[in-house]
Amino acid sequence: MVDLRAKPYRLSGGDAAWVRAAIASMTDEEKVGQLLFCAAPGQDPQELVERYHIGGFHCAGLPSRQAREISHALQTASPTPLFLACGTDRGGSGAATDGTYIATGRKIAATGRPQYARELGFLANEEAAAMGFNMAFAPVCGLRPGGDSPESLRRITSLGAAYTAGVHDLPGFASVCRCVSSGDGGGFTQEGWLSSCGQAYRAILNAGVDGILTGGADAGIAALLRAGLGFQGVVICDTASMTGPDRGKLLAAAVNGGGDMLLCPGGLEADFSALLDACRSGAIRWDRLNNALTRILGLKARMGLNQRPREELVPSAAALAAILGAPKYKAAAEAITRDALTLARCRRPGLLPLTPERHPRVLLMDVPGPDAAPRPGTDTELSPAELLCGLLRDKGFDAFLPGEGAQNPPPDLALLLSSQERFGPSPAPGVPAIGISLGAPPSPADAPGLDALIYAYDAHPLTLEILVEKLLVGPEAFTGIVPPEEPGQP
Numbered sequence: 144m145v146d147l148r149a150k151p152y153r154l155s156g157g158d159a160a161w162v163r164a165a166i167a168s169m170t171d172e173e174k175v176g177q178l179l180f181c182a183a184p185g186q187d188p189q190e191l192v193e194r195y196h197i198g199g200f201h202c203a204g205l206p207s208r209q210a211r212e213i214s215h216a217l218q219t220a221s222p223t224p225l226f227l228a229c230g231t232d233r234g235g236s237g238a239a240t241d242g243t244y245i246a247t248g249r250k251i252a253a254t255g256r257p258q259y260a261r262e263l264g265f266l267a268n269e270e271a272a273a274m275g276f277n278m279a280f281a282p283v284c285g286l287r288p289g290g291d292s293p294e295s296l297r298r299i300t301s302l303g304a305a306y307t308a309g310v311h312d313l314p315g316f317a318s319v320c321r322c323v324s325s326g327d328g329g330g331f332t333q334e335g336w337l338s339s340c341g342q343a344y345r346a347i348l349n350a351g352v353d354g355i356l357t358g359g360a361d362a363g364i365a366a367l368l369r370a371g372l373g374f375q376g377v378v379i380c381d382t383a384s385m386t387g388p389d390r391g392k393l394l395a396a397a398v399n400g401g402g403d404m405l406l407c408p409g410g411l412e413a414d415f416s417a418l419l420d421a422c423r424s425g426a427i428r429w430d431r432l433n434n435a436l437t438r439i440l441g442l443k444a445r446m447g448l449n450q451r452p453r454e455e456l457v458p459s460a461a462a463l464a465a466i467l468g469a470p471k472y473k474a475a476a477e478a479i480t481r482d483a484l485t486l487a488r489c490r491r492p493g494l495l496p497l498t499p500e501r502h503p504r505v506l507l508m509d510v511p512g513p514d515a516a517p518r519p520g521t522d523t524e525l526s527p528a529e530l531l532c533g534l535l536r537d538k539g540f541d542a543f544l545p546g547e548g549a550q551n552p553p554p555d556l557a558l559l560l561s562s563q564e565r566f567g568p569s570p571a572p573g574v575p576a577i578g579i580s581l582g583a584p585p586s587p588a589d590a591p592g593l594d595a596l597i598y599a600y601d602a603h604p605l606t607l608e609i610l611v612e613k614l615l616v617g618p619e620a621f622t623g624i625v626p627p628e629e630p631g632q633p
Contacts, residue, residue, distance in 0.1 A: 214275025235270030264309020304350035365401025391417030485623030
């Protein structure tokens with residue numbers, strides 16, 4: 144049985160009675176629908192509510208105005224309030240295309256200040272709430288059973304707990320920790336998982352997360368969370384990997400294994416029918432279904448969704464316009480960036496600071512890779528090298544890209560920008576070269592031919608502007624912390 148008086152619900156007698164009464168009044172179809180967390184923004188909101196009775200909706204990749212309209216249509220049409228979720232682990236840009244990008248977790252970790260994670264949890268979801276969202280699929284915690292160093296686990300849990308606290312500074316908003324893990328699908332013992340990943344989960348659960356989002360392959364995680372850690376919050380299973388003719392059986396197994404809701408990317412008709420058949424045939428136990436419904440509605444009551452009129456669950460378009468892109472979001476992004484930029488290595492004395500007198504000609508080059516460097520929250524089509532080239536020219540450098548100025552004197556310095564985790568050799572042998580990482584920080588061993596290595600963590604124009612400022616000041620301007628190397632890195 145689920146104790147609605149305990150964490151994370153802590154419901155009053157009246158709210159607990161609402162949960163029991165709501166479940167008792169539901170048809171079989173409505174009960175099954177509450178298990179569905181739809182992730183198909185293109186579907187008609189009225190049909191999602193009236194035909195499938197969905198319990199939650201995940202939205203991403205739409206403009207904020209459209210996201211708000213969908214949120215309003217869903218909440219006003221549904222007799223039971225909905226979870227409306229988005230991924231805000233980097234800022235309001237995860238809720239909508241015109242939301243404000245603030246920072247990645249890696250970037251915040253480089254500052255050594257968990258307070259920034261708490262600010263991110265509040266500010267990102269404050270902007271998302273103006274669009275109608277009430278749940279963050281965040282923080283994101285990447286864990287490896289037996290593979291993370293103690294320092295890495297400490298950093299993950301510290302930032303995750305701080306982000307969760309920031310979410311809960313926002314009334315009526317829920318935090319669902321999204322687990323990105325290797326090895327969770329098998330190849331581990333219960334004791335091994337609890338002594339490694341389990342320690343990180345325990346710290347994050349103690350911080351008060353309302354739910355856990357697991358991958359479809361992580362079949363045993365729900366049971367470990369319940370039996371091993373005593374977690375009573377909502378477990379959501381991502382079903383994207385459950386494909387083929389046995390999908391219906393896999394969905395039923397996920398529910399019986401402890402999953403309370405199923406994040407479904409599409410094909411709701413087949414999934415809804417399969418789950419309804421599984422319940423009526425006994426393939427899904429009714430006691431398991433009742434526990435899932437109690438957790439789902441218990442969290443909705445804890446968020447206060449049952450106490451507000453449906454038409455008031457989503458702010459007005461005017462309220463959204465007043466807060467979207469607020470200066471305080473951009474100020475947070477700037478403060479984090481200034482503290483995060485990291486000089487991982489500089490083995491050529493006197494290379495920094497850069498000056499137009501000592502380094503007049505600067506070659507800038509994007510290291511090719513399968514994906515372009517991320518430029519969140521911007522509408523520019525310029526590459527990072529093109530953006531940085533313009534910034535350096537404004538400072539008096541003769542900056543150029545490959546193929547430009549071929550007949551001119553050779554460069555005095557090469558800057559290589561990469562979103563990959565490795566750098567190639569300098570494109571100009573004998574010329575000092577600085578690598579600038581725009582994504583996951585590579586090990587210095589993965590940049591053997593470079594004289595200096597800088598971690599910028601993203602390619603946002605603001606980041607590149609601050610990078611140029613610091614390059615012109617010198618090594619002391621880079622205050623970011625070099626992350627500890629993970630086991631197995633060269």
